Amino acid sequence: MQNLGSLAVAYIAVWGVFCGYLFTVSRRLARLEGELRRLKGAGK
């Protein structure tokens, strides 16, 4: 079971990068959708 810790860190990094990136894109999307609703509301 040598290097099990390093292997775990590598796999956590893989999942972490993909999930972290999706999370940041999702947050940016939510912010923009809020902004869009606000601008459309202000335009009415």
Added chain:
Amino acid sequence: MQDAEGSAPPVRAAISLGAIVAIAVLLAAASYAALVVAPTERTMGLIQRIFYFHVPSAWTGFIAFFFVAFASVAFLRTRRPKWDRLAVSSAEVGVACFTIVLITGPIWAHPVWGIWWTWDWRLTSTLVLWLLYISYLILRMMVDDPERRAVVAAVFGIFASLDVPLVYFSIWFFRTQHPQPVIGDGGHLDSRMAWVLMLCWAAVLAVMAVLIRVRVRLEALRAEVDALRMRGSGTSR
């Protein structure tokens, strides 16, 4: 599921829940196959299992950077914003893939080579490639005018893509610490290992497709917000 104002959550608006679940299951299955199903490599032992995500992440990153170059050329020819959106989305996803490559590589190298990093051709050109696309993303933040930003980014995107073949072929052209290819002309890979490698690559490709799709939606939304802001500032004068 919808929020209080009746619209779907942001990522769900770009991709269906079924697709998200399917890709999560595929990624979990690929991880299980890489960690449990694939045979343990004789000389490197457990740490070699990093291979199943290190290599597919690099291949997928190359594809993403190819999309950047293709979309940049298409934008310069047609000036249609959809190509610029694809270029920036692919660049970000490519950077994410190569971030994985640059994290998992040293973790794998340390127990096998006895060092975390060496400035050989493959490793250095990979780091330069990652830095070039980080620069591409920073460059986009520095130009305010959307038309000018798209043109400058397209030219830089094409320039940055010139490093892709250098990274890919560096192990053939130069003596490097990095191993030679284990599939194709360069070597032999156990059939079960090859099968797991392809499954992992399919999973990473599916993740790339989702991320690019969601990221393109973000750019489209940003363009819509910018247009409304411009219209608002125009009517308020």
